[in-house]
Amino acid sequence: MATERTRKRRTATAALTGLLALAVLLSIALGAEPLTPGQVWHGLWHASGSEGDVIVRSLRLPRTVTALVAGVALGAAGALMQGHTRNPIADPVVLGISAGAGMGVVASLFLIGVSSLYGYVWFGFLGAALAGTLVYAVGALTRGGATPVTLALAGAAAHALFTAVTAGMVLFDRQALETYRFWTVGSVAGQPLELTAKALPFVLAGLVLAALNTPGLNALSLGEDVARMLGVRIGPTRAVGMAAVTLLTGTAVAMCGPIGFVGLVGTHVARYFSGPDYRWIVAQAALIGAALMLLADTLGRLVARPGELQVGIMLALIGAPVFIQLVRRREAVRI
């Protein structure tokens, strides 16, 4: 028999899945060019070459899929990071991991000349792993462990470092600069479906690792000593978590640039629904992350018609105030 709590969690997950489905529909239906529901429906099933069909099939559908995949990845990564650092402010961008992945991608694009996703995604992983290790090491070396302040500042330092190196690489190459300035904002537009399909295996692998990691994470959130007593092997559990975060963040950044605050906001909303159980938090954070990405992207298309506000900017404008409010109200206690 399911307990009261499990029933609540199931209801919440179902509601969130519904929200995600709604977000997908909105993302396909709304945009700079107003289309009637009939046109959208027609475009989804027939490629007749009319303007509406082209908009739906070659613009809105690809970006919806990209936002969905990236949002799931970032949401799950954020939840894992918050669990492993036991820190309410952990997020790929806040901890500088996105900047590290960005540096890897830019270095492989402009220094080595890699141009396929299968080529540069590995450099993205490398950069993400490097940044993650750096920030984690600072947290581990600090007396008293990684408090939110230490982590946030270490993340800010790592972010500044990697961004400076990235800027140094693109500054004197006009072609590179042109690509970089669009990429660095974080956007899901203009990404062909094939590229997202190529990125999908990495995200799926990351999600599998994340799912495998959650029971261990639950034990770890009781403290390392208790976890060890419960039979959890600390080292491997941390390593699997790190690998999942690296895969998910690295792929998301390689796909659509450094997008922040998806994981941060997603995890906190998920925690509100599921309490402390990471099996539910990670799953729900992935759902919320995807819904958030889609809604932010759709909103960004609507507020600045006929142009658009990129999803990265929209999320910073939505997410950073949430972050500030979190820091103000909860006094940034450790989880």
Place this chain on the structure above:
Amino acid sequence: MTTDVRTGRRKAVVPGRTPLRAGPVSAVWRPRTLLIPLLTLAVLLLGVLVNCGRGDIDIPVGDVARALLGMGDETNRSVVTELRLPRSVTGALVGAALGLAGAVVQGLARNPLASPDVLGITAGSGVGAVTVIVFGGAYGGVGGSLGDIGIPAAAMAGGLVAALLVYLLAVRRGLTGFRVLLVGVGVNAILTSVLSWLLLKADIVDAGRALLWLNGSLNGASWDTAQPVLWVLVVLLPVALLLSFPFGALVFDEDTARGLGVRMTATRVALLFTAVLLTAAATASAGPVAFVALACPQLAVRLLRTGTPPLLASALVGAAVTVWADVLGRTAFGAVELPVGILTAALGAPYLLYLLIRSGRARTS
């Protein structure tokens, strides 16, 4: 312990130290307080000489020195004083302003990690200036009065708005809590995304210029860019020195400081305003040169072995570090000249990480 007890007969002494007394003011003679700044000054001057020697035609350090003193080759003299000196002087002034601003903020917040960059003030100045560059310029050049007055004024306004925002959001029981740093990180994130949006709106020429500027560059430095920082420094350095007199009392907690007669709110607001103006002036002429304001006061503290960041020494260290970072950026990578801000970020970020590990006392609220 520098004490002046006006009412008591006995004068306080620090054992083993020679006291210096002048009327109501007294201090303790420490050789370091004089030696280290002089040494820093020497390092700064050497950096300026080396930097002036760099260029299309390399001039040896000795010839640069002679040219600066008005002797030697006519061509060398005009090249050094008219073309190359402005770059070094701007760098030194910008570094000094940032070092001073950092020392003021760190002394005020009693926190080695507080600085205009962490608190988002620099990013605010950046948003202000880039707005003018992107919307006011034509093909990468903002000319005339708009360039001369518009960019500094916009940088100043942006920095003030950012500082006000952080202050209002964070100050509940004083600036000292670590909350202010986290709020700064959040405000920084918003401003950075606004910046990248502005870069997107821009024409590619403007974007190149703005990105170069955003990374803190001395490439376009001339006597005109040096002047605003110079005036701001000339006015605000004495102001900062006078206002920071209560720093000694701020070492204790806030209640004690208030008990000792420090007017906390007025002093804090005035000092913060000073720091914002210094940062904005520096940012307006060279762009946000990262981490100078954070690292240099800490270097000065360690060199002088004082409790709070020493203002003058911080300014000197800031100047020396900025000029040498510029030298490094121009020489270390062959034909590529990296903007000074990239160098200071690459050097300063590891230093911040080191400070974080060292301080370890980062509390949670």
